[in-house]
Amino acid sequence: MATQAGQQTMAKAPDGAASGARLQLRWxxxxxxxxxxxxxxxxxxxLIVRNNDGQPLPAQxxxxxxxxxxxxxxxxxGSGLVLExxxxxxxxxxxxxxFKGLAPGQSLEVSLLYPYRIVKLDKAPTGPYLVYDAAPDTGVAIPDYALMPVTRPEQVDTGDNGLxxxxxxxxxxxxNARADVMPPAAIPPVLPTPLQLQAGTGTLRLAGSATVSAPAALATEAALARTLFGAGGAAVKLAVGTVAGQSSPEAYRLTIDAxxxxxxxxxxxxxxxxxxxxLRDLMPLPGTTEPALPVLTIVDAPRFGYRGFQLDVARNFHGKDTVFKWLDLMARHKLNKFHFHLTDDEGWRLEIAGLPELTSIGAVRGHSAKPGVRLQPAYGSGPDPKNASGTGHYSRTDYIEILRYAAARHIEVIPEIEMPGHARAAVQxxxxxxxxxKAAGSKDAAKxxxxxxxxxxxxxxxxMFNDHVVNPGLESSFTFIDHVVAEVVxxxxxxxxxxxxxxMGGDELPDGAWEKSPASHARMRKEKLETTADLWDYFYDRVDAIxxxxxxxxxxxxxxxSRKTLLHGRHKLIPNPRFTQRGFSAYVWNNTVGAEDLAYRLANAGYDIVLAPVTKMYMDMAHNQNPDEPGVNWGAYVELxxxxxxxxxxxxxxxxxxxxIGKDGLTDYGKRRIRGLEATLFTETVRDAQRIDYLVMPxxxxxxxxxxxxxxxxxxxADSGxxxxxxxxxxxxxxxxxxxxxxxxxxxxRAGVDYRIAPPGLLVEGGKVLANHVLPGLALRYTSDGSAPTAASPLVSGPIAERGVIKVAAFDRNGRPGLVASVENR
Structure with missing residues (x-):
C-alpha cells in the first residue's frame, strides 16, 4: 500500500491543469x-504562489x-482562497x-496571520503539496519552495516589551570575551573534569604496538583499549578491583607511569x-609526532548515577545507524542513560508483536483521502509515505541490536511509550x-x-490536536498498555x-480531556472518583500496577x-501525595516562569527526580533569537x-x-532524591542527522x-566577585x-560529527575589526570583499585593518566552515 501511494505522488495533474511539481511557492x-x-x-x-506550468491552476x-x-x-x-x-x-x-484560477506565469498572494509573534523561520509552513479533487489520493510535492530572508526592521520588531x-x-x-585564550599547557587535560588528578613528572612515550592484558570479563574493554593507540602503543593493564574511597560502581583509578x-x-x-x-582524552591528537602521555594518577567517580540523553524519533524518524552514532558519543563523554522517545502523536516507531497496525499505520506518514490508512503528514514530511523523516520504525531485530550496542558501552536504554496524551499515532x-x-466480524475488535x-x-x-488522548474509561486501554509493556520486556x-x-509518558494532557467522555464518566462513577484529576490518579495507579x-x-x-490544582484561580502543579512511596522517577522539564522550583518541590516531597530543565538542557531550543538560527524557542534560548x-x-x-520570592530550595532530603541530569532533543525541526549534530554538539x-x-x-x-x-x-x-x-x-x-561552529564575534574599534570565537583554537578566516570565507581565505592573526564588508568564519580541522559573521569597516 505504501509503495503504491509513493508511486501515485509522481502522477500527472488532470488534463489541462497545472502540476504541483511546477508551482513555485515563497513564504x-x-x-x-x-x-x-x-x-x-x-x-x-x-505565501506567494506562482504558476510556472504551461497549464492553469483551475478555479476549483x-x-x-x-x-x-x-x-x-x-x-x-485573500486572492479568493480559504485556509482550513x-x-x-x-x-x-x-x-x-x-476564485478565477491562476494562469501560466501569474502569481497570487495568500495572507497568513499567526495569533502569536513568531521569530523563527522554522515556524514557516513545511512540506507543501497539491491535491486535485479528481485524484484525491494523489499528492504532488511542490519542490520549488523557499523562505525569503529577514532583512527589514518590522520583521523582527519586538514592540515595547524590552526584548x-x-x-x-x-x-x-x-x-565570547568572557573567556581567555589559553596555551595548551594550561588547558584542563580531561573532560568531564575528574574527581582527583595528581600530576607526576615526565611522560610515557608511545612506541611500538599496545599490549593489553585483561581478564576475560573485560574483553570488550580490552578491545576498546587496543583501538585507542595509533602511532604508538604502551603496556595497558585492565582490572576490576576496589577503588579506594569510592563507592560508585562507575569509579576508576587510572595511572600512567613512565x-x-x-x-x-x-x-x-x-x-x-x-x-x-x-585515557582517550589524554591521548595526543592524531598526527602528533613522537606521541607521549603525561605521567599522572586519576581517581574518578561520577557525581550522578543518571547522566542521560533523550532522542525523539517519533516526530521525525532517525534510523539505527544514527542511534549507534549517538550511543558512541554518549559513551565517549561518560553519559550512561539513553532515553528513547519512541512514540508520540506523529509516529509509533517500535514493532510490537500482535499489533501490526502500530507500525503499518502508526509509523507511516503521507497523504491519503481515506482515514485509517496512515498518519497525516507532519513537520514537513509531505505526501509521500516513503519519506524517510516521516515514515520508519525499528523492527524487533533492530531494537535488540540497539540494546546490545548500548549495553556494550554501559548505557541503559530507557524506552518511552507516551501516554495518555501525545498518543495520536497509537489511538489512530x-x-x-x-x-x-469489526468489518471481519471479530468479537475482539475492541480489545x-x-x-x-x-x-x-x-x-x-x-x-493543536483534539483527538490524541488515551481514554482511561475503557478497559481496553489498559489491555493495550499491558500488552505493549510485556512485549518491550x-x-x-x-x-x-x-x-x-x-x-510511561504523562506529558501535557490538555485541559478538558475526558471531561465529556461517557466511558470516563462511567469509570468515575464506578470508582467513586470526583474529578478528572482523580481519574488521572486512577490511570497511573493502573499503569503502575502493570x-x-x-x-x-x-x-x-x-x-x-504532580497533581493539577488551582491557586488564586490559576493552574498550579503540586506534588501528588498519592504516589510519593511508589518509587516513581519523574523527569522534570518545566522550570519556566512560575515553575522554577517544581523539580525541587517534587524532590522534597519524596519523588526521585531527573533534572531536564528546558532553559538549560533542551537541545532543540535555538541558540539565540536570530530568525535563521535553527531550533524552537517556546521555552528559552540556550547557548553553550x-x-x-x-x-x-x-x-x-x-x-x-x-x-x-516564594520559591523552594532543595532540602537535604530532597538532594538525595536527585538522580541526575538529562539532555533532551525533541525533533520537530530535525529531519536529518546533520541537524542533530548541529543542535546537540557541543x-x-x-x-x-x-x-x-x-x-x-x-x-x-558566596562572594560574587x-x-x-x-x-x-x-x-x-x-x-x-x-x-x-x-x-x-x-x-x-573522522567521527562524522558536524557540530555547530558558532559565528565569530566581531567588533569594529579604532578603524579595525576585532574577531574572537566562543571556542578558542578554531581557525578564523576572513574576506574583505563581501564573499564568504573559504578554507583558502587569510587567517585572522590580529585586528583586521582592511576596509569593506568583512566576513569571518571559523573552520574545523578538516576545513569545514561554520556560520559567517559580517560587519562593515568603513
Missing amino acids: ELQRNVFDAAAPKGRTQAR GWSLYFNSMDELQTGAV QVAGPFFRLRPADG KALVTPADTYRR NDGIAITGNSAAGVFYGLQT AMEARYHRL YLLNDFDDRSVYKSPQ KLHKAAGVPMRTIH VKKHGLFASGWEEMA DDVYDFIPFDYLKNATDKAR RLLAVAERAWAPDPAWATE KAAALHRTAWSGFVNALGQRVLPRLDLE
Whole structure:
C-alpha cells in the first residue's frame, strides 16, 4: 500500500491543469503587529504562489496542503482562497467560490496571520503539496519552495516589551570575551573534569604496538583499549578491583607511569570503561609526532548515577545507524542513560508483536483521502509515505541490536511509550484495527481500542490536536498498555539486557480531556472518583500496577508525580501525595516562569527526580533569537554557556531576588532524591542527522561536565566577585579544551560529527575589526570583499585593518566552515 501511494505522488495533474511539481511557492515573514488584542504581538506573513506550468491552476477542484508548527488564523486569506485546519498542525488552502484560477506565469498572494509573534523561520509552513479533487489520493510535492530572508526592521520588531530583536556580531564578541585564550599547557587535560588528578613528572612515550592484558570479563574493554593507540602503543593493564574511597560502581583509578605503562582499575567493568574514555582524552591528537602521555594518577567517580540523553524519533524518524552514532558519543563523554522517545502523536516507531497496525499505520506518514490508512503528514514530511523523516520504525531485530550496542558501552536504554496524551499515532492505529476486525466480524475488535467514540470533550494540545488522548474509561486501554509493556520486556530479555524501568509518558494532557467522555464518566462513577484529576490518579495507579507486574518501576514526565490544582484561580502543579512511596522517577522539564522550583518541590516531597530543565538542557531550543538560527524557542534560548552555568542543586542562585520570592530550595532530603541530569532533543525541526549534530554538539559536552563532575568552585562561592573570577577561569578552561582538543579529536578521527561552529564575534574599534570565537583554537578566516570565507581565505592573526564588508568564519580541522559573521569597516 505504501509503495503504491509513493508511486501515485509522481502522477500527472488532470488534463489541462497545472502540476504541483511546477508551482513555485515563497513564504515571507512580513511584519509583527502589536495592539490591544495582542500586546505581545502577532505576525503577518504571506505565501506567494506562482504558476510556472504551461497549464492553469483551475478555479476549483484542488487543495494545497502544508504543515505549520504554529497556529494560523483560518478563513478567507485573500486572492479568493480559504485556509482550513485539517487536524492539529495540518492545514489546507483551497479556492472559494469566485476564485478565477491562476494562469501560466501569474502569481497570487495568500495572507497568513499567526495569533502569536513568531521569530523563527522554522515556524514557516513545511512540506507543501497539491491535491486535485479528481485524484484525491494523489499528492504532488511542490519542490520549488523557499523562505525569503529577514532583512527589514518590522520583521523582527519586538514592540515595547524590552526584548532584543537580534544578536549582533558585537553582542557575540562581548559574550565570547568572557573567556581567555589559553596555551595548551594550561588547558584542563580531561573532560568531564575528574574527581582527583595528581600530576607526576615526565611522560610515557608511545612506541611500538599496545599490549593489553585483561581478564576475560573485560574483553570488550580490552578491545576498546587496543583501538585507542595509533602511532604508538604502551603496556595497558585492565582490572576490576576496589577503588579506594569510592563507592560508585562507575569509579576508576587510572595511572600512567613512565616505566610501568598504563593501569586502569574500576569498581566494575563500567568503571574500567570510563577510565579508558579518560585515557582517550589524554591521548595526543592524531598526527602528533613522537606521541607521549603525561605521567599522572586519576581517581574518578561520577557525581550522578543518571547522566542521560533523550532522542525523539517519533516526530521525525532517525534510523539505527544514527542511534549507534549517538550511543558512541554518549559513551565517549561518560553519559550512561539513553532515553528513547519512541512514540508520540506523529509516529509509533517500535514493532510490537500482535499489533501490526502500530507500525503499518502508526509509523507511516503521507497523504491519503481515506482515514485509517496512515498518519497525516507532519513537520514537513509531505505526501509521500516513503519519506524517510516521516515514515520508519525499528523492527524487533533492530531494537535488540540497539540494546546490545548500548549495553556494550554501559548505557541503559530507557524506552518511552507516551501516554495518555501525545498518543495520536497509537489511538489512530488501534481505531483502524478496530474497524478492520469489526468489518471481519471479530468479537475482539475492541480489545485494544484507546478512544471513546462518544467522547465530546473539548480540548487542544500544544500541537493543536483534539483527538490524541488515551481514554482511561475503557478497559481496553489498559489491555493495550499491558500488552505493549510485556512485549518491550520480551525484547530486552531476548537481547540479554536487563530492563529496570520504562518511561510511561504523562506529558501535557490538555485541559478538558475526558471531561465529556461517557466511558470516563462511567469509570468515575464506578470508582467513586470526583474529578478528572482523580481519574488521572486512577490511570497511573493502573499503569503502575502493570509496570510492577513486569518487574519494573515507572518513570515518566513531571506530571506523573504532580497533581493539577488551582491557586488564586490559576493552574498550579503540586506534588501528588498519592504516589510519593511508589518509587516513581519523574523527569522534570518545566522550570519556566512560575515553575522554577517544581523539580525541587517534587524532590522534597519524596519523588526521585531527573533534572531536564528546558532553559538549560533542551537541545532543540535555538541558540539565540536570530530568525535563521535553527531550533524552537517556546521555552528559552540556550547557548553553550547557559548549559555550562547550570547549577543542579541551586537553579536560582543567580536569579533576581524577585524571581526567588516564594520559591523552594532543595532540602537535604530532597538532594538525595536527585538522580541526575538529562539532555533532551525533541525533533520537530530535525529531519536529518546533520541537524542533530548541529543542535546537540557541543552543548552535550557541557551537560556531560555538569552530570559527571562535582560543583565547580564558582558555583558554591558566596562572594560574587570571587565567584566571577573563578567562573572566568573555569569557563576559559572548558571552552579552550573543546576548541583545542576535544572537538579537533572528533575532526581528525573522522567521527562524522558536524557540530555547530558558532559565528565569530566581531567588533569594529579604532578603524579595525576585532574577531574572537566562543571556542578558542578554531581557525578564523576572513574576506574583505563581501564573499564568504573559504578554507583558502587569510587567517585572522590580529585586528583586521582592511576596509569593506568583512566576513569571518571559523573552520574545523578538516576545513569545514561554520556560520559567517559580517560587519562593515568603513
